Amino acid sequence: MDKTGITPTRKENYAEWYQQVIRAADLAENAPVRGCMIIKPNGYQLWETLQHKLDQAFKATGHVNAYFPLFIPVRFLQKEAEHVAGFAKECAVVTHSRLQANEQGVLEPASPLEEPLIVRPTSETIIGEAFSRWVQSYRDLPLLINQWANVVRWEMRTRLFLRTSEFLWQEGHTAHATAEEARQETLRMLEIYRRIIEEDLAIPALVGEKTASERFPGALSTYTLEGMMQDRKALQLGTSHFLGQNFAKAMNIQFVDVDGKAQYAWTTSWGVTTRLIGSLVMVHSDDDGLVLPPKVANVQAVIMPIIHDEAQREQIEAYCDQVQRQLQDRGKGLRISLDKRAMRGGEKRWQWIKRGACCLIEIGMKEMESQSVTLSWRDTLQRETLPLTQWVATFADGLKAMQQRLFERAKSNREQSTQRISSVADFYQFFQNDGGFALAYWSEDPETEEKIKSELKVTVRCLPQAFASERGACLFTNKPDCPLAVFAKAY
Amino acid sequence: MDKTGITPTRKENYAEWYQQVIRAADLAENAPVRGCMIIKPNGYQLWETLQHKLDQAFKATGHVNAYFPLFIPVRFLQKEAEHVAGFAKECAVVTHSRLQANEQGVLEPASPLEEPLIVRPTSETIIGEAFSRWVQSYRDLPLLINQWANVVRWEMRTRLFLRTSEFLWQEGHTAHATAEEARQETLRMLEIYRRIIEEDLAIPALVGEKTASERFPGALSTYTLEGMMQDRKALQLGTSHFLGQNFAKAMNIQFVDVDGKAQYAWTTSWGVTTRLIGSLVMVHSDDDGLVLPPKVANVQAVIMPIIHDEAQREQIEAYCDQVQRQLQDRGKGLRISLDKRAMRGGEKRWQWIKRGACCLIEIGMKEMESQSVTLSWRDTLQRETLPLTQWVATFADGLKAMQQRLFERAKSNREQSTQRISSVADFYQFFQNDGGFALAYWSEDPETEEKIKSELKVTVRCLPQAFASERGACLFTNKPDCPLAVFAKAY
Numbered sequence: 014m015d016k017t018g019i020t021p022t023r024k025e026n027y028a029e030w031y032q033q034v035i036r037a038a039d040l041a042e043n044a045p046v047r048g049c050m051i052i053k054p055n056g057y058q059l060w061e062t063l064q065h066k067l068d069q070a071f072k073a074t075g076h077v078n079a080y081f082p083l084f085i086p087v088r089f090l091q092k093e094a095e096h097v098a099g100f101a102k103e104c105a106v107v108t109h110s111r112l113q114a115n116e117q118g119v120l121e122p123a124s125p126l127e128e129p130l131i132v133r134p135t136s137e138t139i140i141g142e143a144f145s146r147w148v149q150s151y152r153d154l155p156l157l158i159n160q161w162a163n164v165v166r167w168e169m170r171t172r173l174f175l176r177t178s179e180f181l182w183q184e185g186h187t188a189h190a191t192a193e194e195a196r197q198e199t200l201r202m203l204e205i206y207r208r209i210i211e212e213d214l215a216i217p218a219l220v221g222e223k224t225a226s227e228r229f230p231g232a233l234s235t236y237t238l239e240g241m242m243q244d245r246k247a248l249q250l251g252t253s254h255f256l257g258q259n260f261a262k263a264m265n266i267q268f269v270d271v272d273g274k275a276q277y278a279w280t281t282s283w284g285v286t287t288r289l290i291g292s293l294v295m296v297h298s299d300d301d302g303l304v305l306p307p308k309v310a311n312v313q314a315v316i317m318p319i320i321h322d323e324a325q326r327e328q329i330e331a332y333c334d335q336v337q338r339q340l341q342d343r344g345k346g347l348r349i350s351l352d353k354r355a356m357r358g359g360e361k362r363w364q365w366i367k368r369g370a371c372c373l374i375e376i377g378m379k380e381m382e383s384q385s386v387t388l389s390w391r392d393t394l395q396r397e398t399l400p401l402t403q404w405v406a407t408f409a410d411g412l413k414a415m416q417q418r419l420f421e422r423a424k425s426n427r428e429q430s431t432q433r434i435s436s437v438a439d440f441y442q443f444f445q446n447d448g449g450f451a452l453a454y455w456s457e458d459p460e461t462e463e464k465i466k467s468e469l470k471v472t473v474r475c476l477p478q479a480f481a482s483e484r485g486a487c488l489f490t491n492k493p494d495c496p497l498a499v500f501a502k503a504y
Numbered sequence: 505m506d507k508t509g510i511t512p513t514r515k516e517n518y519a520e521w522y523q524q525v526i527r528a529a530d531l532a533e534n535a536p537v538r539g540c541m542i543i544k545p546n547g548y549q550l551w552e553t554l555q556h557k558l559d560q561a562f563k564a565t566g567h568v569n570a571y572f573p574l575f576i577p578v579r580f581l582q583k584e585a586e587h588v589a590g591f592a593k594e595c596a597v598v599t600h601s602r603l604q605a606n607e608q609g610v611l612e613p614a615s616p617l618e619e620p621l622i623v624r625p626t627s628e629t630i631i632g633e634a635f636s637r638w639v640q641s642y643r644d645l646p647l648l649i650n651q652w653a654n655v656v657r658w659e660m661r662t663r664l665f666l667r668t669s670e671f672l673w674q675e676g677h678t679a680h681a682t683a684e685e686a687r688q689e690t691l692r693m694l695e696i697y698r699r700i701i702e703e704d705l706a707i708p709a710l711v712g713e714k715t716a717s718e719r720f721p722g723a724l725s726t727y728t729l730e731g732m733m734q735d736r737k738a739l740q741l742g743t744s745h746f747l748g749q750n751f752a753k754a755m756n757i758q759f760v761d762v763d764g765k766a767q768y769a770w771t772t773s774w775g776v777t778t779r780l781i782g783s784l785v786m787v788h789s790d791d792d793g794l795v796l797p798p799k800v801a802n803v804q805a806v807i808m809p810i811i812h813d814e815a816q817r818e819q820i821e822a823y824c825d826q827v828q829r830q831l832q833d834r835g836k837g838l839r840i841s842l843d844k845r846a847m848r849g850g851e852k853r854w855q856w857i858k859r860g861a862c863c864l865i866e867i868g869m870k871e872m873e874s875q876s877v878t879l880s881w882r883d884t885l886q887r888e889t890l891p892l893t894q895w896v897a898t899f900a901d902g903l904k905a906m907q908q909r910l911f912e913r914a915k916s917n918r919e920q921s922t923q924r925i926s927s928v929a930d931f932y933q934f935f936q937n938d939g940g941f942a943l944a945y946w947s948e949d950p951e952t953e954e955k956i957k958s959e960l961k962v963t964v965r966c967l968p969q970a971f972a973s974e975r976g977a978c979l980f981t982n983k984p985d986c987p988l989a990v991f992a993k994a995y
Contacts, residue, residue, distance in 0.1 A: 044630075045580075046621065049573035051634055054649070057569045078548045082540035083623070083654055083670050084596070087603060087611050089536075097611070101603040105575070105621075106613040109597035110658040112578060112588075112622065120578050120588070122597040122620050129613050130537065130596075131603065132574070132623070139535075143542055158545070163574055163654065167601040179574050 018301035018367050027244040032173065034294055037367040038303040041173050041290075048171040048178030052287065055368065056174075058311045059290050060181065064161065066213055066309075067183060067285065070205045076157040076185060081139050083163075084130035089138040093263040096137065099230025103167040105132040105178075132165040137231065137256070137282055140186045141264030148188055148268050148278055155198070156188040174291030175248070175504050182286035188266055188278040195279035196234075196255050202283040203236045203253040210250055214289065215306035215420040216240045216296050217427055218250060219450070219499060221475030224457050229282075233257035239474045239499070241427040242295040245449040247474050247501040250292055253283035296423050297392075303369030304391050306419050307412035312370040314340060314408065315350045319358045319377035332381040336374070339405045347408075366391065371415055372408075390415050392422075437488060440500075444469045448502055452480070455498040456487035465500070474499045509792035509858050518735040523664065525785055528858040529794040532664050532781075539662040539669030543778065546859065547665075549802045550781050551672065555652065557704055557800075558674060558776065561696045567648040567676060572630050574654075575621040580629040584754040587628065590721025594658040596623040596669075623656040628722065628747070628773055631677045632755030639679055639759050639769055646689070647679040665782030666739070666995050673777035679757055679769040686770035687725075687746055693774040694727045694744040701741055705780065706797035706911040707731045707787050708918055709741060710941065710990060712966030715948050720773075724748035730965045730990070732918040733786040736940040738965045738992035741783055744774035787914050788883075794860030795882055797910050798903035803861040805831060805899070806841045810849045810868035823872040827865070830896045838899075857882065862906055863899075881906050883913075928979060931991075935960045939993055943971070946989040947978035956991070965990045 019033045035041055040056030043049075052060065068078075084107060090097045107130040109122035133139065140158065148156060165179045185202060189195040203220065210218045223235040232254040239247045260266070261277040270276045297304040307313050318333045320326045330353060337351045350370070352361060358375070365373055375387045380398070387398045392415060399407075430449025434440045443451050448471075455461075455473065465471045480497040487495040510524045526532055531547035534540075543551065559569075575598060581588050598621045600613035624630065631649065639647060656670045676693060680686040694711065701709045714726040723745040730738045751757070752768040761767045788795040798804050809824045811817045821844060828842045841861070843852060849866070856864055866878045871889070878889045883906060890898075921940025925931045934942050939962075946952075946964065956962045971988040978986040 044573045045633055046573045046575045046577060052571040054568035054570045057571055077545035079545050080543040080548055082535045082537045084537045086537060091611055101611060104603060105598045106600035106603060107596045108599045108613055112592040112595060112597060120582060120592060122599055142536055
């Protein structure tokens with residue numbers, strides 16, 4: 014049959030397909046509060062898995078967690094000029110500390126604050142203020158802090174996980190005695206992100222440096238990891254910023270160095286958000302619904318008893334229990350579900366396909382009697398029947414193989430839609446056709462940047478690390494000795 | 505010597521002692537934002553440990569985590585009359601979505617919102633709205649959700665951990681088909697809290713039901729766990745609320761029951777906060793600083809090399825490495841630190857005493873040569889020297905014993921300051937002297953409640969479960985057949 018699990022298909026309407034995959038997998042929904050989302054249990058479980066992997070990696074590299082206030086006094090924000098310009102336009106402002114009923118009984122804001130507070134859009138300033146007190150001597154450095162928190166940026170056009178007014182993230186903030194150490198930290202965290210994004214999320218990451226216009230407000234260098242979605246648009250997956258001494262000067266983070274001289278510290282910040290869940294959906298899912306890499310999937314295998322005759326329920330379910338037990342005994346961390354709900358087998362199977370269970374195991378009389386299982390992997394959906402013992406022995410390998418297949422498929426998708434461009438005409442044609450990642454030498458000329466943005470909705474994603482040694486004449490200005498840049502439409 | 509690690513002592517000034525213990529242990533500090541705190545890495549690690557224990561217990565009883573918006577539209581809050589009365593007086597109100605520089609260059613709120621939003625003080629209404637959409641049939645019940653989040657209540661008098669404008673917590677929210685099931689859930693979660701508070705935090709919990717005046721705004725029953733601090737005041741450690749159908753009616757959480765009839769659901773909510781960290785400080789610490797129960801302590805043992813002669817540093821440190829390795833091999837989860845910092849031995853020991861390391865291990869030439877360790881447990885601080893092998897073999901038992909000692913000491917403190925009261929004169933005398941927990945029969949008479957509050961600053965903490973079967977004549981009104989209540993001064 015032609016019918017797909019999700020309507021519309023990716024080809025018919027990619028944006029709507031994305032919403033429908035999330036809905037069918039029950040990951041999240043729009044909240045009744047403008048621009049906010051509710052992360053439902055299935056979506057939140059993915060976030061917990063990501064949190065755990067990230068948190069372990071941060072701690073293994075000497076970082077510790079702390080928690081700073083949700084509210085930032087406006088005067089703090091104002092201390093770093095670029096920073097305030099970047100965030101003042103879209104922030105939630107708290108102005109009152111009480112509600113009071115008016116004559117009609119309607120609650121209205123009361124008790125105005127002396128100074129308005131903003132809900133943190135990011136915490137460089139409030140954490141910088143603390144660092145200015147915590148850092149006195151070179152012995153206090155490096156200071157390696159991470160925070161798990163919610164942040165608010167008042168976005169006008171929102172989309173579940175990808176862009177919401179409130180989102181969850183982690184933000185690392187570190188202070189160092191030298192520029193060199195701070196640069197190393199920036200790149201160390203970038204590499205941790207790359208490893209987790211590629212090895213756990215199975216998303217190939219294009220790693221590079223942002224050009225001036227796309228830099229974090231107040232940073233000297235912003236490094237980024239860009240993924241390619243199935244509609245060939247880029248999604249920024251994480252960033253790591255070398256802040257130089259900008260925030261140290263703005264917030265007065267000074268230390269006495271080994272020679273007794275006062276110095277400003279060098280700081281970094283780096284973060285990833287719940288947007289990563291959106292990228293998982295966009296990179297791996299298909300027209301039947303969610304597909305998840307086994308390392309992060311909520312359900313790595315679901316066992317479904319297929320009951321045609323109620324008299325057989327007990328023995329089939331007993332066999333299913335045994336399958337679950339044997340599988341679970343192979344590894345404590347395995348995420349196995351046994352779904353005994355009274356529901357038509359076909360309907361149940363479709364539900365788990367849409368939810369992205371990695372391996373669907375159907376067990377009826379035939380399987381029970383032959384001590385076997387019928388299974389299909391989510392990415393191929395091809396059924397095969399295997400002896401139980403063989404299946405149990407090879408399940409972990411099956412998960413690894415699926416993880417690898419998803420990564421290879423995403424990589425091959427990206428490669429097919431990545432092109433070296435050597436003429437402006439080709440550049441326009443590339444993006445007027447299917448588009449993707451365009452590689453071209455570029456002089457960071459602001460005029461062409463503005464032009465391609467307005468004409469093609471294309472922006473520079475980064476100067477990729479992998480091509481850092483290549484130089485050539487700028488595609489647009491012909492200026493010699495320019496680095497290679499990656500251009501794309503982006504979320 | 506008489507000098508204590510903390511100045512002032514508990515006896516001299518308990519409130520100031522509490523602040524100083526937190527400062528010396530580097531747990532938290534006041535933020536430059538009114539009423540907010542910065543939870544420093546040492547404090548946040550305690551929260552992570554508590555989170556882990558609570559989260560495991562919630563999941564083991566079928567709960568799943570989700571995340572709901574930070575902002576609540578005022579019209580939601582208004583739907584439950586008692587609820588709004590309870591929270592409107594102290595909340596952060598967001599009224600604008602942008603900052604704009606005025607003529608003097610000062611940033612001012614701009615782009616007013618059509619409807620003001622409040623920062624969640626608790627999430628019954630916003631989660632109730634979601635439940636009204638998620639619950640359709642009895643098959644959707646029970647719905648067992650937990651959220652880890654920050655909340656804001658605009659407190660006027662704040663104190664680190666105990667009462668801050670922003671704090672971290674978990675809030676469980678569940679919906680059930682019957683009142684009986686919801687009541688059972690309320691008590692199940694209360695019991696989980698009791699177990700963790702008593703077994704992990706080593707704090708004896710007085711478990712009981714709140715009387716009307718102390719109930720959660722909108723609840724039918726509020727159950728509480730009350731701890732006694734060392735100044736004999738009560739601290740509410742956690743609450744679990746049976747909400748009846750109040751919020752289901754306010755937010756329209758309806759389901760079709762087995763017979764096809766529309767019914768309102770029965771809901772519960774329950775929560776504990778970062779206040780638990782304050783209770784750990786207040787119950788166990790002494791005049792030398794933080795004392796922590798081993799099950800939650802950040803550092804269960806700290807190994808300190810004592811170097812009198814730099815020529816011996818290498819061999820002493822090598823022996824310390826060996827001690828750490830052997831200890832760590834006994835249990836993967838053990839939290840052992842080896843402190844090789846160049847710092848005077850006495851100063852270093854004091855620092856770890858103030859930070860609440862459970863076991864302080866000092867190793868110099870003598871210990872190295874005799875393959876022994878010199879150690880002291882934090883709660884007794886008595887030094888003893890043991891052969892290394894014996895020490896390693898008994899370390900886990902030592903932690904257990906210390907855990908037990910702290911619980912027993914806290915329990916004995918509570919018992920010494922708990923008294924049955926049978927006359928009003930005795931009641932007044934009890935609180936005019938040292939005070940503590942006063943047990944007396946009580947008719948829930950609002951007049952005496954007001955009177956003892958204004959005259960003695962004493963409130964009813966709860967009707968304790970342990971005495972639920974006892975009835976007697978009210979201490980104040982002489983009304984017969986009244987339950988036993990616990991009265992105390994409270995934080």
